[in-house]
Amino acid sequence: MTPRRHFIRSVAAGSILLPGIMQQLIAEEDGPLAPRQPHFPAKAKRVIFLFMTGGVSHVDTFDPKPELFKNHGKEIKADHPEIKGRPGYERIFLKRPQWEFAKQGTCGTEVSSLFPHLAQCVDDIALIRSMHTSHSNHYNATLGMHTGSFTQARPSMGSWLTYGLGTVNRNLPGFVVIAPQQTYAGTQVFASDFLPGAHQGTLVVPGTEPISNVAPRLPADLQQLELAALRQINETHLATRPGDSLLAARMQSFETAFGMQMAVPDAFDLSQENDTTLASYGLQRGQTTGFGWQCLAARRLVERGVRFVELIDTGSSGNWDAHGDMMTHEPLARNVDQPIAALLKDLKQRGMLEDTLVVWTTEFGRTPFNNTADAKGREHHPWAFSSWLAGAGVKPGIVHGSTDEIGLRAEDKPVHVHDFHATILHLMGFDHERLTYRHGGRDYRLTDVEGHVVKDVLV
Numbered sequence: 001m002t003p004r005r006h007f008i009r010s011v012a013a014g015s016i017l018l019p020g021i022m023q024q025l026i027a028e029e030d031g032p033l034a035p036r037q038p039h040f041p042a043k044a045k046r047v048i049f050l051f052m053t054g055g056v057s058h059v060d061t062f063d064p065k066p067e068l069f070k071n072h073g074k075e076i077k078a079d080h081p082e083i084k085g086r087p088g089y090e091r092i093f094l095k096r097p098q099w100e101f102a103k104q105g106t107c108g109t110e111v112s113s114l115f116p117h118l119a120q121c122v123d124d125i126a127l128i129r130s131m132h133t134s135h136s137n138h139y140n141a142t143l144g145m146h147t148g149s150f151t152q153a154r155p156s157m158g159s160w161l162t163y164g165l166g167t168v169n170r171n172l173p174g175f176v177v178i179a180p181q182q183t184y185a186g187t188q189v190f191a192s193d194f195l196p197g198a199h200q201g202t203l204v205v206p207g208t209e210p211i212s213n214v215a216p217r218l219p220a221d222l223q224q225l226e227l228a229a230l231r232q233i234n235e236t237h238l239a240t241r242p243g244d245s246l247l248a249a250r251m252q253s254f255e256t257a258f259g260m261q262m263a264v265p266d267a268f269d270l271s272q273e274n275d276t277t278l279a280s281y282g283l284q285r286g287q288t289t290g291f292g293w294q295c296l297a298a299r300r301l302v303e304r305g306v307r308f309v310e311l312i313d314t315g316s317s318g319n320w321d322a323h324g325d326m327m328t329h330e331p332l333a334r335n336v337d338q339p340i341a342a343l344l345k346d347l348k349q350r351g352m353l354e355d356t357l358v359v360w361t362t363e364f365g366r367t368p369f370n371n372t373a374d375a376k377g378r379e380h381h382p383w384a385f386s387s388w389l390a391g392a393g394v395k396p397g398i399v400h401g402s403t404d405e406i407g408l409r410a411e412d413k414p415v416h417v418h419d420f421h422a423t424i425l426h427l428m429g430f431d432h433e434r435l436t437y438r439h440g441g442r443d444y445r446l447t448d449v450e451g452h453v454v455k456d457v458l459v
Helices: 003-011 017-023 066-072 118-126 138-147 158-166 186-190 219-239 245-267 274-282 292-303 326-349 417-427
Strands: 046-051 092-094 101-104 109-110 125-132 176-177 203-204 308-312 357-363 385-391 398-400 411-412 435-439 442-444
Touching: 046 158, 046 292, 101 118, 109 118, 118 125, 118 326, 118 385, 118 435, 125 219, 138 186, 158 176, 158 308, 158 357, 158 417, 176 186, 176 292, 186 203, 186 308, 245 292, 274 326, 292 308, 292 326, 326 357, 357 417, 385 417
Parallel strands: 046 308, 046 357, 125 398, 176 203, 176 308
Antiparallel strands: 101 109, 125 385, 357 385, 435 442
16 A cells, blocks of 8 residues: 555545545546546547536527428427327427527537527537437436436446546546536436446535535544544445445545545635636636536536536526426526637637537427417427537537428437437547446446447547
Protein backbone atom coordinates (compact mmCIF):
# COMPACT_ATOMS: atom_id res chain seq x y z
CA MET A 1 0.00 0.00 0.00
CA THR A 2 1.41 3.39 -0.99
CA PRO A 3 1.97 6.03 1.72
CA ARG A 4 -0.63 8.24 0.07
CA ARG A 5 -3.18 5.45 -0.01
CA HIS A 6 -2.46 4.56 3.61
CA PHE A 7 -2.90 8.20 4.59
CA ILE A 8 -6.17 8.56 2.68
CA ARG A 9 -7.48 5.32 4.15
CA SER A 10 -6.78 6.51 7.65
CA VAL A 11 -8.09 10.03 7.14
CA ALA A 12 -11.24 9.28 5.15
CA ALA A 13 -12.41 5.86 6.27
CA GLY A 14 -15.26 7.16 8.39
CA SER A 15 -16.28 10.28 6.52
CA ILE A 16 -20.02 10.91 6.56
CA LEU A 17 -21.24 11.87 3.07
CA LEU A 18 -24.37 11.82 0.99
CA PRO A 19 -25.52 8.33 -0.02
CA GLY A 20 -24.57 9.09 -3.62
CA ILE A 21 -21.03 10.00 -2.63
CA MET A 22 -20.41 6.50 -1.34
CA GLN A 23 -20.03 5.41 -4.95
CA GLN A 24 -17.05 7.67 -5.64
CA LEU A 25 -13.87 5.69 -5.36
CA ILE A 26 -10.15 6.10 -5.66
CA ALA A 27 -8.78 3.75 -8.29
CA GLU A 28 -6.23 1.19 -7.28
CA GLU A 29 -4.35 -0.62 -10.01
CA ASP A 30 -6.95 -3.41 -9.91
CA GLY A 31 -9.86 -1.33 -8.56
CA PRO A 32 -13.25 -0.89 -10.23
CA LEU A 33 -12.46 2.69 -11.22
CA ALA A 34 -8.89 2.16 -12.37
CA PRO A 35 -8.36 3.94 -15.73
CA ARG A 36 -8.90 1.54 -18.61
CA GLN A 37 -8.61 1.74 -22.38
CA PRO A 38 -11.73 1.44 -24.55
CA HIS A 39 -12.07 -1.10 -27.35
CA PHE A 40 -10.55 1.27 -29.91
CA PRO A 41 -9.11 4.81 -29.96
CA ALA A 42 -11.88 7.17 -28.94
CA LYS A 43 -12.83 10.52 -30.39
CA ALA A 44 -14.43 11.55 -27.10
CA LYS A 45 -12.87 11.43 -23.65
CA ARG A 46 -15.89 12.69 -21.75
CA VAL A 47 -19.64 13.35 -22.12
CA ILE A 48 -21.90 16.22 -21.08
CA PHE A 49 -25.47 14.93 -21.34
CA LEU A 50 -28.21 17.59 -21.41
CA PHE A 51 -31.62 16.12 -20.59
CA MET A 52 -34.74 18.23 -21.11
CA THR A 53 -37.26 16.36 -19.02
CA GLY A 54 -40.95 16.22 -19.93
CA GLY A 55 -40.97 15.86 -23.72
CA VAL A 56 -39.82 18.77 -25.89
CA SER A 57 -41.98 19.39 -28.95
CA HIS A 58 -39.91 18.64 -32.03
CA VAL A 59 -42.33 20.48 -34.34
CA ASP A 60 -41.93 23.66 -32.27
CA THR A 61 -38.15 23.56 -31.96
CA PHE A 62 -35.95 21.67 -34.43
CA ASP A 63 -38.29 20.06 -36.99
CA PRO A 64 -40.05 22.65 -39.20
CA LYS A 65 -43.29 21.50 -40.79
CA PRO A 66 -44.82 23.97 -43.29
CA GLU A 67 -47.81 21.63 -43.67
CA LEU A 68 -48.78 22.28 -40.06
CA PHE A 69 -48.82 26.01 -40.67
CA LYS A 70 -50.75 25.52 -43.90
CA ASN A 71 -53.32 23.04 -42.55
CA HIS A 72 -53.77 24.21 -38.97
CA GLY A 73 -57.13 22.97 -37.66
CA LYS A 74 -57.57 20.43 -40.44
CA GLU A 75 -59.02 17.14 -39.26
CA ILE A 76 -57.15 13.86 -39.75
CA LYS A 77 -59.33 10.82 -40.15
CA ALA A 78 -59.58 8.73 -37.00
CA ASP A 79 -58.64 5.59 -38.92
CA HIS A 80 -55.11 6.89 -39.50
CA PRO A 81 -52.87 3.84 -38.85
CA GLU A 82 -50.81 5.66 -36.21
CA ILE A 83 -53.81 7.00 -34.31
CA LYS A 84 -56.54 4.39 -34.64
CA GLY A 85 -57.76 3.05 -31.32
CA ARG A 86 -56.18 5.73 -29.13
CA PRO A 87 -58.75 6.62 -26.44
CA GLY A 88 -59.99 10.19 -26.54
CA TYR A 89 -58.81 10.75 -30.08
CA GLU A 90 -61.96 10.02 -32.06
CA ARG A 91 -61.37 13.34 -33.83
CA ILE A 92 -57.88 14.64 -34.54
CA PHE A 93 -56.96 18.16 -35.68
CA LEU A 94 -53.57 19.39 -36.85
CA LYS A 95 -51.96 22.10 -34.73
CA ARG A 96 -49.51 24.66 -36.08
CA PRO A 97 -46.29 25.51 -34.24
CA GLN A 98 -46.35 28.56 -31.97
CA TRP A 99 -42.97 29.83 -33.24
CA GLU A 100 -41.47 30.59 -36.62
CA PHE A 101 -38.49 28.77 -38.10
CA ALA A 102 -35.50 30.26 -39.93
CA LYS A 103 -32.29 28.96 -41.47
CA GLN A 104 -29.25 29.46 -39.26
CA GLY A 105 -25.49 29.37 -39.65
CA THR A 106 -23.59 28.62 -42.82
CA CYS A 107 -25.12 25.12 -42.84
CA GLY A 108 -28.64 26.54 -43.06
CA THR A 109 -30.20 24.26 -40.43
CA GLU A 110 -33.66 25.54 -39.54
CA VAL A 111 -34.32 26.25 -35.87
CA SER A 112 -37.33 27.92 -34.28
CA SER A 113 -37.22 31.29 -32.58
CA LEU A 114 -37.43 29.50 -29.23
CA PHE A 115 -33.63 29.04 -29.34
CA PRO A 116 -32.00 32.26 -30.62
CA HIS A 117 -28.68 31.62 -28.85
CA LEU A 118 -28.44 27.93 -29.71
CA ALA A 119 -29.26 28.83 -33.31
CA GLN A 120 -25.85 30.51 -33.45
CA CYS A 121 -24.20 27.12 -32.79
CA VAL A 122 -25.84 24.97 -35.48
CA ASP A 123 -22.61 24.80 -37.48
CA ASP A 124 -21.19 22.67 -34.65
CA ILE A 125 -24.25 20.44 -34.24
CA ALA A 126 -25.40 17.17 -35.80
CA LEU A 127 -29.17 17.37 -35.50
CA ILE A 128 -31.13 14.11 -35.57
CA ARG A 129 -34.73 14.74 -36.62
CA SER A 130 -35.71 11.07 -36.86
CA MET A 131 -35.50 9.93 -33.24
CA HIS A 132 -38.15 7.55 -31.91
CA THR A 133 -38.64 5.58 -28.72
CA SER A 134 -40.58 2.62 -27.34
CA HIS A 135 -42.91 4.12 -24.74
CA SER A 136 -45.25 7.07 -24.33
CA ASN A 137 -45.16 7.33 -20.53
CA HIS A 138 -42.67 9.71 -18.92
CA TYR A 139 -41.29 7.15 -16.48
CA ASN A 140 -40.70 4.46 -19.07
CA ALA A 141 -39.36 6.75 -21.78
CA THR A 142 -37.02 8.48 -19.31
CA LEU A 143 -35.84 5.10 -18.05
CA GLY A 144 -35.26 3.98 -21.64
CA MET A 145 -33.28 7.08 -22.59
CA HIS A 146 -30.99 6.61 -19.59
CA THR A 147 -30.67 2.85 -19.30
CA GLY A 148 -31.82 1.30 -22.58
CA SER A 149 -34.60 -0.53 -20.70
CA PHE A 150 -38.17 0.79 -20.78
CA THR A 151 -39.66 -1.50 -18.15
CA GLN A 152 -37.04 -2.77 -15.72
CA ALA A 153 -34.20 -1.28 -13.68
CA ARG A 154 -30.89 -1.40 -15.52
CA PRO A 155 -27.55 0.44 -15.19
CA SER A 156 -27.54 3.99 -16.52
CA MET A 157 -25.40 5.10 -19.44
CA GLY A 158 -23.04 7.03 -17.17
CA SER A 159 -22.53 3.90 -15.10
CA TRP A 160 -21.75 1.85 -18.21
CA LEU A 161 -19.13 4.38 -19.29
CA THR A 162 -17.37 4.52 -15.94
CA TYR A 163 -17.52 0.72 -15.86
CA GLY A 164 -15.78 0.66 -19.23
CA LEU A 165 -13.31 3.50 -18.71
CA GLY A 166 -12.73 3.93 -14.98
CA THR A 167 -11.77 7.36 -13.70
CA VAL A 168 -8.87 9.73 -14.30
CA ASN A 169 -9.31 11.90 -11.19
CA ARG A 170 -8.76 10.24 -7.85
CA ASN A 171 -10.54 13.00 -5.95
CA LEU A 172 -13.80 13.48 -7.89
CA PRO A 173 -16.62 11.14 -8.94
CA GLY A 174 -16.42 9.68 -12.42
CA PHE A 175 -20.15 10.20 -12.98
CA VAL A 176 -22.04 13.28 -11.77
CA VAL A 177 -25.69 14.29 -12.21
CA ILE A 178 -26.56 17.95 -11.57
CA ALA A 179 -30.28 18.50 -11.02
CA PRO A 180 -32.35 20.80 -8.81
CA GLN A 181 -34.96 18.03 -8.45
CA GLN A 182 -35.40 14.40 -9.38
CA THR A 183 -36.88 13.66 -12.78
CA TYR A 184 -39.17 10.85 -13.92
CA ALA A 185 -37.67 7.43 -13.01
CA GLY A 186 -35.98 9.05 -10.01
CA THR A 187 -32.58 7.77 -8.93
CA GLN A 188 -32.67 5.02 -11.55
CA VAL A 189 -31.46 7.55 -14.14
CA PHE A 190 -28.04 7.48 -12.44
CA ALA A 191 -28.10 4.08 -10.73
CA SER A 192 -25.50 1.37 -11.34
CA ASP A 193 -28.05 -1.43 -10.72
CA PHE A 194 -26.18 -4.75 -11.11
CA LEU A 195 -22.86 -3.13 -12.06
CA PRO A 196 -20.46 -2.69 -9.14
CA GLY A 197 -21.66 0.06 -6.82
CA ALA A 198 -18.58 2.14 -7.65
CA HIS A 199 -20.23 3.15 -10.92
CA GLN A 200 -23.35 4.80 -9.52
CA GLY A 201 -23.68 8.50 -10.27
CA THR A 202 -23.40 11.20 -7.64
CA LEU A 203 -26.30 13.64 -7.42
CA VAL A 204 -25.34 17.31 -7.11
CA VAL A 205 -28.09 19.78 -6.17
CA PRO A 206 -27.32 23.39 -7.14
CA GLY A 207 -27.03 25.71 -4.15
CA THR A 208 -24.54 27.02 -1.65
CA GLU A 209 -23.54 23.45 -0.71
CA PRO A 210 -23.86 21.28 -3.86
CA ILE A 211 -22.42 18.23 -2.09
CA SER A 212 -23.14 18.08 1.62
CA ASN A 213 -20.74 17.26 4.43
CA VAL A 214 -17.54 17.63 2.41
CA ALA A 215 -15.93 20.20 4.68
CA PRO A 216 -13.91 18.48 7.47
CA ARG A 217 -15.44 18.76 10.93
CA LEU A 218 -12.30 17.82 12.82
CA PRO A 219 -8.64 18.83 12.76
CA ALA A 220 -6.72 16.60 10.35
CA ASP A 221 -4.64 14.88 13.05
CA LEU A 222 -7.67 13.99 15.18
CA GLN A 223 -9.62 12.92 12.10
CA GLN A 224 -6.75 10.66 11.11
CA LEU A 225 -6.70 8.90 14.48
CA GLU A 226 -10.47 8.36 14.65
CA LEU A 227 -10.83 7.22 11.07
CA ALA A 228 -7.91 4.83 11.25
CA ALA A 229 -9.75 2.99 14.02
CA LEU A 230 -12.96 2.93 11.97
CA ARG A 231 -11.05 1.64 8.96
CA GLN A 232 -9.80 -1.33 10.91
CA ILE A 233 -13.34 -2.19 12.08
CA ASN A 234 -14.72 -1.76 8.56
CA GLU A 235 -12.15 -4.09 7.04
CA THR A 236 -12.84 -6.75 9.64
CA HIS A 237 -16.56 -6.43 8.86
CA LEU A 238 -15.96 -6.74 5.12
CA ALA A 239 -13.75 -9.81 5.54
CA THR A 240 -16.77 -11.76 6.83
CA ARG A 241 -18.91 -10.69 3.86
CA PRO A 242 -16.92 -11.41 0.69
CA GLY A 243 -18.62 -10.51 -2.58
CA ASP A 244 -20.84 -7.82 -1.08
CA SER A 245 -20.33 -5.14 -3.74
CA LEU A 246 -22.45 -2.51 -2.02
CA LEU A 247 -20.55 -2.89 1.23
CA ALA A 248 -17.24 -2.80 -0.62
CA ALA A 249 -18.38 0.29 -2.52
CA ARG A 250 -19.33 2.07 0.69
CA MET A 251 -15.95 1.30 2.23
CA GLN A 252 -14.01 2.25 -0.85
CA SER A 253 -15.97 5.49 -1.08
CA PHE A 254 -14.42 6.58 2.20
CA GLU A 255 -11.09 6.53 0.41
CA THR A 256 -12.00 9.39 -1.88
CA ALA A 257 -13.53 11.55 0.83
CA PHE A 258 -10.23 13.05 1.91
CA GLY A 259 -9.41 14.22 -1.62
CA MET A 260 -12.96 15.48 -2.12
CA GLN A 261 -12.59 17.79 0.85
CA MET A 262 -10.31 19.88 -1.35
CA ALA A 263 -11.41 18.98 -4.89
CA VAL A 264 -15.16 19.50 -4.54
CA PRO A 265 -15.13 23.07 -3.17
CA ASP A 266 -12.62 24.00 -5.86
CA ALA A 267 -14.66 22.45 -8.70
CA PHE A 268 -17.83 24.30 -7.71
CA ASP A 269 -16.17 27.61 -6.86
CA LEU A 270 -17.44 29.68 -9.77
CA SER A 271 -15.94 32.82 -8.23
CA GLN A 272 -12.74 31.78 -10.02
CA GLU A 273 -14.41 32.60 -13.36
CA ASN A 274 -14.11 36.08 -14.84
CA ASP A 275 -17.07 38.40 -15.35
CA THR A 276 -17.15 37.79 -19.10
CA THR A 277 -17.49 34.04 -18.68
CA LEU A 278 -20.18 34.37 -16.00
CA ALA A 279 -22.15 36.79 -18.16
CA SER A 280 -21.94 34.47 -21.17
CA TYR A 281 -23.76 31.80 -19.14
CA GLY A 282 -26.28 34.37 -17.91
CA LEU A 283 -24.94 34.28 -14.35
CA GLN A 284 -24.53 36.96 -11.72
CA ARG A 285 -21.40 36.79 -9.58
CA GLY A 286 -22.20 34.73 -6.50
CA GLN A 287 -25.15 32.94 -8.12
CA THR A 288 -25.34 29.25 -7.13
CA THR A 289 -28.49 28.07 -8.93
CA GLY A 290 -29.98 28.06 -12.41
CA PHE A 291 -29.23 26.13 -15.58
CA GLY A 292 -26.36 28.49 -16.35
CA TRP A 293 -24.77 27.41 -13.07
CA GLN A 294 -25.28 23.76 -14.03
CA CYS A 295 -23.63 24.27 -17.43
CA LEU A 296 -20.61 26.14 -16.09
CA ALA A 297 -20.19 23.62 -13.27
CA ALA A 298 -20.26 20.85 -15.91
CA ARG A 299 -17.44 22.51 -17.84
CA ARG A 300 -15.37 22.80 -14.65
CA LEU A 301 -16.01 19.14 -13.77
CA VAL A 302 -15.01 17.75 -17.16
CA GLU A 303 -11.92 19.99 -17.07
CA ARG A 304 -10.98 18.15 -13.89
CA GLY A 305 -11.39 14.68 -15.35
CA VAL A 306 -15.01 13.71 -14.65
CA ARG A 307 -16.03 11.23 -17.36
CA PHE A 308 -19.80 11.77 -17.55
CA VAL A 309 -21.80 14.79 -16.40
CA GLU A 310 -25.56 14.89 -16.84
CA LEU A 311 -27.52 18.12 -16.48
CA ILE A 312 -31.25 17.65 -15.89
CA ASP A 313 -33.50 20.61 -16.53
CA THR A 314 -35.93 20.45 -13.60
CA GLY A 315 -35.93 24.07 -12.51
CA SER A 316 -38.59 26.29 -10.98
CA SER A 317 -40.39 26.71 -14.33
CA GLY A 318 -41.51 23.07 -14.28
CA ASN A 319 -40.77 20.76 -17.20
CA TRP A 320 -41.53 20.45 -20.90
CA ASP A 321 -44.75 18.42 -20.50
CA ALA A 322 -46.99 20.89 -22.31
CA HIS A 323 -50.43 19.24 -22.30
CA GLY A 324 -52.28 22.42 -21.43
CA ASP A 325 -50.42 25.15 -23.28
CA MET A 326 -47.44 25.09 -25.61
CA MET A 327 -46.51 28.59 -24.47
CA THR A 328 -44.96 26.98 -21.39
CA HIS A 329 -42.11 26.03 -23.73
CA GLU A 330 -41.13 29.70 -23.93
CA PRO A 331 -39.80 30.26 -20.37
CA LEU A 332 -38.29 26.79 -20.39
CA ALA A 333 -36.36 27.51 -23.58
CA ARG A 334 -35.29 30.90 -22.26
CA ASN A 335 -33.91 29.18 -19.18
CA VAL A 336 -31.61 26.82 -21.10
CA ASP A 337 -30.93 28.47 -24.46
CA GLN A 338 -28.18 30.93 -23.51
CA PRO A 339 -26.39 28.57 -21.05
CA ILE A 340 -26.22 25.69 -23.55
CA ALA A 341 -24.94 27.97 -26.31
CA ALA A 342 -22.39 29.41 -23.86
CA LEU A 343 -21.26 25.91 -22.92
CA LEU A 344 -20.66 24.95 -26.55
CA LYS A 345 -18.79 28.18 -27.27
CA ASP A 346 -16.78 27.93 -24.05
CA LEU A 347 -15.70 24.35 -24.75
CA LYS A 348 -14.80 25.27 -28.32
CA GLN A 349 -12.80 28.35 -27.28
CA ARG A 350 -10.82 26.25 -24.80
CA GLY A 351 -10.12 23.50 -27.34
CA MET A 352 -12.20 21.05 -25.31
CA LEU A 353 -14.99 20.47 -27.82
CA GLU A 354 -12.53 18.39 -29.84
CA ASP A 355 -12.65 15.60 -27.25
CA THR A 356 -15.86 16.37 -25.35
CA LEU A 357 -19.16 14.93 -26.59
CA VAL A 358 -22.19 17.13 -25.85
CA VAL A 359 -25.57 15.41 -26.10
CA TRP A 360 -28.97 17.16 -26.03
CA THR A 361 -32.16 15.14 -25.80
CA THR A 362 -35.55 14.65 -24.24
CA GLU A 363 -37.54 11.45 -23.62
CA PHE A 364 -40.02 11.83 -26.51
CA GLY A 365 -41.67 14.47 -28.69
CA ARG A 366 -45.14 15.95 -28.75
CA THR A 367 -48.06 15.32 -31.08
CA PRO A 368 -48.51 17.49 -34.18
CA PHE A 369 -52.25 17.32 -33.46
CA ASN A 370 -54.78 17.40 -30.65
CA ASN A 371 -58.40 16.38 -30.19
CA THR A 372 -59.85 19.84 -30.72
CA ALA A 373 -59.06 22.41 -33.37
CA ASP A 374 -58.31 25.12 -30.80
CA ALA A 375 -56.32 23.02 -28.31
CA LYS A 376 -53.40 24.96 -26.82
CA GLY A 377 -51.23 21.98 -25.86
CA ARG A 378 -49.79 18.81 -27.31
CA GLU A 379 -49.71 15.23 -26.02
CA HIS A 380 -46.94 12.64 -25.59
CA HIS A 381 -45.45 11.43 -28.85
CA PRO A 382 -42.97 8.50 -28.94
CA TRP A 383 -43.03 8.08 -32.74
CA ALA A 384 -40.84 11.09 -33.51
CA PHE A 385 -38.66 13.66 -31.76
CA SER A 386 -35.37 15.52 -32.18
CA SER A 387 -32.01 15.19 -30.44
CA TRP A 388 -28.55 16.50 -31.26
CA LEU A 389 -24.86 15.79 -30.76
CA ALA A 390 -21.89 18.13 -30.87
CA GLY A 391 -18.15 17.88 -30.37
CA ALA A 392 -15.75 14.97 -30.44
CA GLY A 393 -16.08 12.84 -33.56
CA VAL A 394 -19.43 14.37 -34.57
CA LYS A 395 -19.98 15.67 -38.11
CA PRO A 396 -20.81 19.35 -37.60
CA GLY A 397 -23.57 21.34 -39.28
CA ILE A 398 -25.66 18.45 -40.55
CA VAL A 399 -29.21 17.18 -40.25
CA HIS A 400 -29.75 13.43 -40.08
CA GLY A 401 -33.05 11.83 -40.95
CA SER A 402 -36.51 13.32 -41.20
CA THR A 403 -40.11 12.86 -40.18
CA ASP A 404 -43.13 12.83 -42.48
CA GLU A 405 -44.78 16.02 -43.71
CA ILE A 406 -46.55 16.73 -40.41
CA GLY A 407 -43.91 15.37 -38.00
CA LEU A 408 -45.99 12.36 -37.04
CA ARG A 409 -43.48 9.61 -37.61
CA ALA A 410 -39.70 9.18 -38.09
CA GLU A 411 -39.68 8.32 -41.77
CA ASP A 412 -36.21 8.68 -43.31
CA LYS A 413 -33.22 7.12 -41.52
CA PRO A 414 -35.04 6.52 -38.22
CA VAL A 415 -32.89 6.45 -35.06
CA HIS A 416 -34.14 4.47 -32.07
CA VAL A 417 -32.90 5.14 -28.54
CA HIS A 418 -30.77 1.97 -28.82
CA ASP A 419 -29.10 3.39 -31.95
CA PHE A 420 -28.52 6.67 -30.12
CA HIS A 421 -26.80 4.81 -27.26
CA ALA A 422 -24.72 2.70 -29.64
CA THR A 423 -23.49 5.89 -31.31
CA ILE A 424 -22.54 7.56 -28.03
CA LEU A 425 -20.64 4.46 -26.92
CA HIS A 426 -18.88 4.32 -30.29
CA LEU A 427 -17.70 7.91 -29.91
CA MET A 428 -16.31 6.95 -26.49
CA GLY A 429 -14.38 4.07 -28.05
CA PHE A 430 -16.70 1.14 -27.39
CA ASP A 431 -18.32 -1.52 -29.50
CA HIS A 432 -21.74 -1.54 -27.84
CA GLU A 433 -22.07 -5.29 -28.42
CA ARG A 434 -18.84 -5.97 -26.49
CA LEU A 435 -19.36 -3.66 -23.51
CA THR A 436 -21.16 -6.26 -21.42
CA TYR A 437 -21.59 -7.42 -17.82
CA ARG A 438 -22.57 -10.91 -16.75
CA HIS A 439 -25.56 -10.94 -14.42
CA GLY A 440 -28.19 -13.55 -13.64
CA GLY A 441 -26.74 -16.01 -16.10
CA ARG A 442 -26.60 -13.75 -19.14
CA ASP A 443 -24.51 -10.92 -20.59
CA TYR A 444 -26.19 -7.53 -20.39
CA ARG A 445 -25.36 -4.36 -22.29
CA LEU A 446 -26.71 -0.81 -22.56
CA THR A 447 -28.31 -1.51 -25.95
CA ASP A 448 -29.83 -4.85 -24.85
CA VAL A 449 -30.02 -6.96 -28.04
CA GLU A 450 -30.49 -4.08 -30.49
CA GLY A 451 -28.81 -0.89 -31.66
CA HIS A 452 -26.79 0.26 -34.66
CA VAL A 453 -24.21 3.03 -34.78
CA VAL A 454 -25.53 6.02 -36.73
CA LYS A 455 -22.48 6.35 -38.97
CA ASP A 456 -23.84 9.29 -40.93
CA VAL A 457 -23.35 11.62 -37.94
CA LEU A 458 -19.70 10.61 -37.47
CA VAL A 459 -16.71 12.42 -38.91
